Amino acid sequence: MAEYEVMDALEIPEGSRQIVTVSGIVIGIFNINGKFYAYQNVCPHKGEWCSACEGTLTGHLAQGPETNRDLIWDREGEILYCPSHATDFDILTGESIARKPMRLQSYPIKVEDGKIKITLSEPDN
Numbered sequence: 001m002a003e004y005e006v007m008d009a010l011e012i013p014e015g016s017r018q019i020v021t022v023s024g025i026v027i028g029i030f031n032i033n034g035k036f037y038a039y040q041n042v043c044p045h046k047g048e049w050c051s052a053c054e055g056t057l058t059g060h061l062a063q064g065p066e067t068n069r070d071l072i073w074d075r076e077g078e079i080l081y082c083p084s085h086a087t088d089f090d091i092l093t094g095e096s097i098a099r100k101p102m103r104l105q106s107y108p109i110k111v112e113d114g115k116i117k118i119t120l121s122e123p124d125n
Helices: none
Strands: 002-008 016-022 025-032 035-040 056-063 071-082 087-090 109-112 115-120
Touching: 002 016, 025 071, 025 115, 035 109
Parallel strands: none
Antiparallel strands: 002 115, 016 025, 025 035, 056 071, 071 087, 109 115
C-alpha cells in the first residue's frame, strides 16, 4: 500500500469534487457534507474508462414518510449520475442505486493536517 498526498482539503469546497491523477489512476475526490470520498473515474457498468466522476451531482426520488405513494426529492448532492452509461451512484457508499451490486472502485481517503491523502494498492509485479 502506498499513501499519496494529493491536495489541500480547502481546494474542494463542500458539495463539490476535483479530478486528480494519482500514480496513473484518474480519481474523483468528493466533499459531501464535509466528508471526503475517492472513486476511480471508471463506470463499472461497462468496465471501461469514462468520465463517471465528472457526472452530475444530484438527488433522487424516494418514498415520503406519510404513505408509500408519496414521493419526495431526497439526498440532494449525494447521488452521482454517470454521463456515459446513465447509471446513478450513491457517493456515500459507491453503490449503484438501480443496478446493485454494481459499485464504483473506491480508495481509502483521509485528511491529515489539512491535506487530503489517498491510499492505493501497490501494483502486482
